[in-house]
Amino acid sequence: MSERQLWERYKKYLCGVESVGLTLDVSRMNFADDFFERMRGPMEKAFDAMEALEKGAIANPDEKRMVGHYWLRAPERAPEPGITKEVQDTVAAVRSFADDVHAGRVKPPKADRFTRVLLVGIGGSALGPQLVADALGTAADRMQVFFFDNTDPDGMDRVLAQLGDKLAETLTVVISKSGGTKETRNGMVEAERAYQQKGLDFGRHAVAVTGADSELDRYTKKGNWLKTFPMWDWVGGRTSVLSAVGLLPARLQGLDIDGMLAGARDMDVATRERDALRNPAALMALMWFHAGNGRGAKDMVILPYKDRLMLLSRYLQQLVMESLGKEKDLDGKVVNQGIAVYGNKGSTDQHAYVQQLREGVNNFFATFLEVLKDRDGASMQVEPDITSGDYLLGFFLGTRKALFEKGRESMTLTVPDVSARTLGALIALYERAVGFYATLVNINAYHQPGVEAGKKAAGVVLELQRKVLAKLREDKAKGHTAEEMATTVGAPDEVETVFKVLEHLAANTTHGVKREPGANRFDTRFRAG
Numbered sequence: 001m002s003e004r005q006l007w008e009r010y011k012k013y014l015c016g017v018e019s020v021g022l023t024l025d026v027s028r029m030n031f032a033d034d035f036f037e038r039m040r041g042p043m044e045k046a047f048d049a050m051e052a053l054e055k056g057a058i059a060n061p062d063e064k065r066m067v068g069h070y071w072l073r074a075p076e077r078a079p080e081p082g083i084t085k086e087v088q089d090t091v092a093a094v095r096s097f098a099d100d101v102h103a104g105r106v107k108p109p110k111a112d113r114f115t116r117v118l119l120v121g122i123g124g125s126a127l128g129p130q131l132v133a134d135a136l137g138t139a140a141d142r143m144q145v146f147f148f149d150n151t152d153p154d155g156m157d158r159v160l161a162q163l164g165d166k167l168a169e170t171l172t173v174v175i176s177k178s179g180g181t182k183e184t185r186n187g188m189v190e191a192e193r194a195y196q197q198k199g200l201d202f203g204r205h206a207v208a209v210t211g212a213d214s215e216l217d218r219y220t221k222k223g224n225w226l227k228t229f230p231m232w233d234w235v236g237g238r239t240s241v242l243s244a245v246g247l248l249p250a251r252l253q254g255l256d257i258d259g260m261l262a263g264a265r266d267m268d269v270a271t272r273e274r275d276a277l278r279n280p281a282a283l284m285a286l287m288w289f290h291a292g293n294g295r296g297a298k299d300m301v302i303l304p305y306k307d308r309l310m311l312l313s314r315y316l317q318q319l320v321m322e323s324l325g326k327e328k329d330l331d332g333k334v335v336n337q338g339i340a341v342y343g344n345k346g347s348t349d350q351h352a353y354v355q356q357l358r359e360g361v362n363n364f365f366a367t368f369l370e371v372l373k374d375r376d377g378a379s380m381q382v383e384p385d386i387t388s389g390d391y392l393l394g395f396f397l398g399t400r401k402a403l404f405e406k407g408r409e410s411m412t413l414t415v416p417d418v419s420a421r422t423l424g425a426l427i428a429l430y431e432r433a434v435g436f437y438a439t440l441v442n443i444n445a446y447h448q449p450g451v452e453a454g455k456k457a458a459g460v461v462l463e464l465q466r467k468v469l470a471k472l473r474e475d476k477a478k479g480h481t482a483e484e485m486a487t488t489v490g491a492p493d494e495v496e497t498v499f500k501v502l503e504h505l506a507a508n509t510t511h512g513v514k515r516e517p518g519a520n521r522f523d524t525r526f527r528a529g
């Protein structure tokens, strides 16, 4: 295709949302001329399913739940007045709590103001807040936000070291929809201990966002925490960023939550349009379908040409992969669906993996994200008549062209800036595209049955560790090899797990387990010291 033909194709298919200034260009996707006609029927079904979902249908049949993230930014559209009120009350509560914190009406016992936020959460209870904090944060923020998003002890130590003495001015926000996620529980317990060690009352520094009567909810009551904000079963973790999960930390940071909600609301209006060519979410879902043949055959590479959007791919990884990566379809047939998502930021990625994109295995389609505004204010010229931002555009267009020349498909999303409005719009765009695509491939996008298996297996490992430790203490004088220990604790087939547990115990001082090297690695004896 010549550059001229591409330009004509660009003009023909460009899909814009005036209210947020966003456009989606699919001209560099090689769909056939009759593609949209062929997809008309399936797309109608997707529009119907989405309409039913928004009206409160049980769109998550396995868990028998409604799916209501669209009501978070248009509460008047919720199917029950109780939901409308809860959403409105929660946004009001977020606002007034953050205002109280900023004004010092809610204050830490041993300092004048809260100046830092420590957010403890994982998955949908961290990725959205991390994206928002990084995309919209500035040096002028009201509060600085830190994260515990794992059960990695060193990761937590590193954050606590950064907080240092400012822990006395730190408000900890523990977020867990289920209220029972172990990584988050561990982060909370570690945070609590850090406060205690500094003679600070954790409850006076802590708030939670969680489901009513969850384990975390009960814990907050026992510990007399400052406040709890609700999470509802009709909001999934990966679509919760515009509930208190994302709004509370954002507002505490001093960000424009009204702008985020308005951007999402505007995008929702635009993506209810039933003409797929004028609906960027439908168009995008159709492009995903085209690229991967409805089987996820191609990976989605997200290339934002803007540092502030670097976490978008991590955020989308959960949104897309946890929603679409499913073993069975809605009829119970094994389909092993999904689309793999990766990417960081351009043009940095050009110096890392773009080599493979251009010349290696052609198993992806790229989504370029172009941001028109370079920075606040004018730029200096790094060469006559050329700025750093001009280079960024040059590298984006250059890479896109280079990929196209080699038959690599791409789409381009263009936004005027990275603002609360555009970020809200982008989030809403992807949420709806995921929903449409799920119907196109006939899967439930709103459950995550596969996640449980790993959690259960981890529980088994920790149970085994308890038995191993008890045995080591009982046989103090005698060391055990992994083989002996596995048999002794009645789990001979779990010998590899026992070996890994013993090695880990011996590598850390906590449990006082020592190793005595044997003739080879697997003859190593472990004993309680």
Ligand SMILES: O=P(O)(O)OC[C@H]1O[C@H](O)[C@H](O)[C@@H](O)[C@@H]1O
Pocket (backbone or CB within 6 Å): 122, 123, 124, 125, 175, 176, 177, 178, 179, 180, 181, 184, 237, 238, 322, 448, 451
């Ligand atoms: O918010 P929580 O209940 O703690 O859940 C945190 C995350 O963990 C789970 O394993 C799910 O797979 C995610 O969808 C969820 O966002």
